[in-house]
Amino acid sequence: MTNGRRLALALLGGTMLGGMPTIALAQTAGAQPAEEATGEQPAPAPVVAPSPDTIRSIAITGSERLEPQTILSYITLRPGQPYSQAAADQALKELYATELFSNASVRNDGGDVVIEVVENPVINRIILEGNKRLKNDKIIPEIKLAPRQIFTRSKVRADTARIVELYKRQGRFAATVEPKIVELSQNRVDVVYEISEGPKSKVRQINIIGNEVFSDGALRGEMVTKQSRFTSFFSSNTSYDPDRLAFDQQKLRQFYLTEGYADFRVVSAVAELTPDKKDFIITYVVEEGERYKFGEVAVDSQIRDFDSDLMSGQLPMQSGDFYDAKLVEDTVEQLSELAGTFGYAFADVRPQFQRNKDDLTMGITFVLNEAPRVYVERIDVNGNTLTQDKVLRREFRLSEGDAFNSIGVKRSTNRIKSLGFFQENFEIEQKDGSAPDRIVLEANVEENPTGELQLSAGFSSIESFILSASIRQRNFRGRGQTIGAGVNYSRFSRSFNLSFTEPYVFDRNISAGIDLYRRDFNSFNFTGSDRNTTFSQATTGASLRIGVPLSEYMSLVGSYTINYDDVTLDENQFFADLDGDGVRTCEPLIAGRFLCEAIGQRVSSILGVTVAYENLDSRFRPTRGSSVSLTTEVAGLGGSVKYIRNRANAKRYWNVLNGFIFSLSAEGGAINAWGGSEVLLTDRFFLGEPQIRGFDIRGVGPRVLRQPIVDDGNGNPLVVTDPNRISDDAIGGNSYYLGRAELEIPLGTGARELGLRPSIFMDVGALFNVATPQLQQSPFPGGLAFQRRDTAGNPLFVTAAGVATTDSVDDMGNPLSPLNQTFAPFQEVFLGDSASPRVTIGIGVNWNSPFGPFRIDFAHALRKQPGDDTKKFTFNVGTQF
Numbered sequence: 001m002t003n004g005r006r007l008a009l010a011l012l013g014g015t016m017l018g019g020m021p022t023i024a025l026a027q028t029a030g031a032q033p034a035e036e037a038t039g040e041q042p043a044p045a046p047v048v049a050p051s052p053d054t055i056r057s058i059a060i061t062g063s064e065r066l067e068p069q070t071i072l073s074y075i076t077l078r079p080g081q082p083y084s085q086a087a088a089d090q091a092l093k094e095l096y097a098t099e100l101f102s103n104a105s106v107r108n109d110g111g112d113v114v115i116e117v118v119e120n121p122v123i124n125r126i127i128l129e130g131n132k133r134l135k136n137d138k139i140i141p142e143i144k145l146a147p148r149q150i151f152t153r154s155k156v157r158a159d160t161a162r163i164v165e166l167y168k169r170q171g172r173f174a175a176t177v178e179p180k181i182v183e184l185s186q187n188r189v190d191v192v193y194e195i196s197e198g199p200k201s202k203v204r205q206i207n208i209i210g211n212e213v214f215s216d217g218a219l220r221g222e223m224v225t226k227q228s229r230f231t232s233f234f235s236s237n238t239s240y241d242p243d244r245l246a247f248d249q250q251k252l253r254q255f256y257l258t259e260g261y262a263d264f265r266v267v268s269a270v271a272e273l274t275p276d277k278k279d280f281i282i283t284y285v286v287e288e289g290e291r292y293k294f295g296e297v298a299v300d301s302q303i304r305d306f307d308s309d310l311m312s313g314q315l316p317m318q319s320g321d322f323y324d325a326k327l328v329e330d331t332v333e334q335l336s337e338l339a340g341t342f343g344y345a346f347a348d349v350r351p352q353f354q355r356n357k358d359d360l361t362m363g364i365t366f367v368l369n370e371a372p373r374v375y376v377e378r379i380d381v382n383g384n385t386l387t388q389d390k391v392l393r394r395e396f397r398l399s400e401g402d403a404f405n406s407i408g409v410k411r412s413t414n415r416i417k418s419l420g421f422f423q424e425n426f427e428i429e430q431k432d433g434s435a436p437d438r439i440v441l442e443a444n445v446e447e448n449p450t451g452e453l454q455l456s457a458g459f460s461s462i463e464s465f466i467l468s469a470s471i472r473q474r475n476f477r478g479r480g481q482t483i484g485a486g487v488n489y490s491r492f493s494r495s496f497n498l499s500f501t502e503p504y505v506f507d508r509n510i511s512a513g514i515d516l517y518r519r520d521f522n523s524f525n526f527t528g529s530d531r532n533t534t535f536s537q538a539t540t541g542a543s544l545r546i547g548v549p550l551s552e553y554m555s556l557v558g559s560y561t562i563n564y565d566d567v568t569l570d571e572n573q574f575f576a577d578l579d580g581d582g583v584r585t586c587e588p589l590i591a592g593r594f595l596c597e598a599i600g601q602r603v604s605s606i607l608g609v610t611v612a613y614e615n616l617d618s619r620f621r622p623t624r625g626s627s628v629s630l631t632t633e634v635a636g637l638g639g640s641v642k643y644i645r646n647r648a649n650a651k652r653y654w655n656v657l658n659g660f661i662f663s664l665s666a667e668g669g670a671i672n673a674w675g676g677s678e679v680l681l682t683d684r685f686f687l688g689e690p691q692i693r694g695f696d697i698r699g700v701g702p703r704v705l706r707q708p709i710v711d712d713g714n715g716n717p718l719v720v721t722d723p724n725r726i727s728d729d730a731i732g733g734n735s736y737y738l739g740r741a742e743l744e745i746p747l748g749t750g751a752r753e754l755g756l757r758p759s760i761f762m763d764v765g766a767l768f769n770v771a772t773p774q775l776q777q778s779p780f781p782g783g784l785a786f787q788r789r790d791t792a793g794n795p796l797f798v799t800a801a802g803v804a805t806t807d808s809v810d811d812m813g814n815p816l817s818p819l820n821q822t823f824a825p826f827q828e829v830f831l832g833d834s835a836s837p838r839v840t841i842g843i844g845v846n847w848n849s850p851f852g853p854f855r856i857d858f859a860h861a862l863r864k865q866p867g868d869d870t871k872k873f874t875f876n877v878g879t880q881f
Helices: 002-012 032-040 068-072 085-097 137-140 153-169 216-222 242-258 308-313 325-341 389-391 406-419 591-597 749-753
Strands: 057-061 103-108 113-117 123-128 176-184 188-196 202-209 265-273 280-285 293-301 348-356 361-369 373-383 429-432 437-443 451-460 464-476 483-490 495-502 511-527 530-550 553-569 600-614 625-639 641-654 660-673 703-711 717-718 728-729 733-742 758-768 824-829 837-848 852-863 875-878
Touching: 057 068, 085 103, 085 113, 123 137, 123 511, 137 153, 153 188, 202 216, 216 242, 242 265, 242 280, 242 325, 293 308, 293 348, 325 348, 325 361, 325 406, 373 389, 530 591, 553 591
Parallel strands: 057 113, 123 188, 202 280, 293 361, 373 437
Antiparallel strands: 103 113, 176 188, 265 280, 348 361, 429 437, 451 464, 451 875, 464 483, 483 495, 495 511, 511 530, 511 728, 530 553, 553 600, 600 625, 625 641, 641 660, 660 733, 703 717, 703 728, 703 824, 733 758, 758 837, 837 852, 852 875
């Protein structure tokens, strides 16, 4: 028993590993020692040593931010597992997969495994250098690395490739990016991307192989991508874009299908980058095939409301015409709209083609499949946070429970867009209702700011220096009301106005508005190019208007306007006391009779009515549609002015040639006095810049030229013809007409973002129909000055009583003093009262510049009349035309 206990104690005191005995024997209570059981001394038990391939411990070294236990959690190695090179390699893979370490190694010291790591640094900043065409806000969101993230080389490579890809999308295929690392303290780095943007890769040449019917130039004209030429600096379509390359293939196919080549195909389209990486050469290989004609065309309607034979007779294509795929598409759309007009919202129109390659014909049957009649179950309005629901709902041309009508949906879309409160690309969405014959209309809007505050200063060729301020809210309180105020000040005019418009009075389809205003205007004439102020007109007034709809597109507007006008002349310049009675009056010899007739104070009471038709797709920037208005104004129902003024105005817009906007406009007017009165100068029409470009301000129509008379050196009168010494007074006309044709040219993306909109135009107009004024003439009496004369040409003298007489002596024979008013000799000529058209052509550019709208025009007058003042160049900055 004693020897057994000592053996156990000796064994318990054996070799220790890690503070624990490597081998331990324990005696169980009640057990009998072996020597007592056998009576013999037992042999010593063998000592078991650990295998050098077994992991006894794992230590982590080199970590700075991460805890050792955190690093151990990333790997599958554990103490007690057998150690092998494969297990070590797996641990390294697991560590590198975390992307937290730039380097790692595993070392085994007799079962004690040591893992040494080098942590990836933390990113302090991301720096972009050399990027001018792509700003930081366009690049940073596209890359993976960011401040306070762990730096990894794989992400740097990915970000470098991404930045290069961004530049390729901009057409800069020569762009390069070189990443650099700036090491900082505390294991931090700055990542710097040095960017060389390189030139924009242009399309140097477009080659087309296989075309025989159409020339290369004709086909290039159908493509969006254009060859780089010195004339295309405004266009962004000269840069290479893979997506645009695919689109151009579709454009070629559409063109050939429109011309009847139904078998046309693009065999290949290859873009090759030139060795200098500056330009691309694009080569298309095409097969044109044969040209087809329409065979039998018909409509097969499965809807009982439509007669197939009747509709077949109304098809736009006829058998024997050359095949036109665009015409087929348009016919499908028209048939769908027709079905929608009758309430079949989801009518399915499918053209079935019968191609005959023997006689090269294409027969088509338009199958109008049966569809249930659909009714509007519900109208939902979403997204309006300020605008009240009723403002949108009252623009809908359909109501809940009505039969669906596609034309009504389209019209509702245009009316809501014309409000100007929401996004430009607004569309009413159509969704399935609770039953097959029910549809839900959704107006998902995004509200735009409707408040406008404008402060501007500028220079105009019309008004010289301009200061203006205005505030307007087009959706006041979310009710669709418009309220505004404005002030304008320039060298020659000043104005102030207040306005309010309610489009739906008491929620009825009746509009009403009021305007209060004050306008001060200094009229002018020209002596040469010098502008001279003539009369001043101050107008204070108010206008009330009420409008009611006559139909969906037609409305009637009544108005009442009352104006108080005060027209004055500079007494020091235009008044004289020629009769010697001490009273200064307007002198026609100085001012002209038409100015002397205009001065005074008067009240105008004007009742007006306007009938208007409009179906424009947008009132703010129309691209299609038309508008027509007729206006009659009657002055004289009270007040001191009596006339009837009629005006007509018409405009039409077309979207043509893939983005071009062509417009025609015409207007005209006439004013006639009644009740024995005359049309005053201030109520007549005037025409010139900016109404008809190519002419100066009030440069068209009746005018009086005052030409000085000088001594030719021999005592003979000589009429001056130098324009710089001739006074030019436009006196207006009682009738006018004006027409304009204009084509707005679309530019590339870059120019559109700048707000540039160039156009070419032709203006036609005339101003005429005014009574010939009583012309003044100061005869030439052998000198350069002439005293006042009577109507017979006799000199006037002043008596002692201040009475003007033609006698040079009084009754006693005493000489009388001549009137002290003398005038430089002159003659007046009346010109321009002709209805013959004036014609101008030119080019212009609208620019929504950061400092206000800008318009510049170059125009040349093809036709004019004697007396008209032409002007080739005009511009306006800082105020709307």
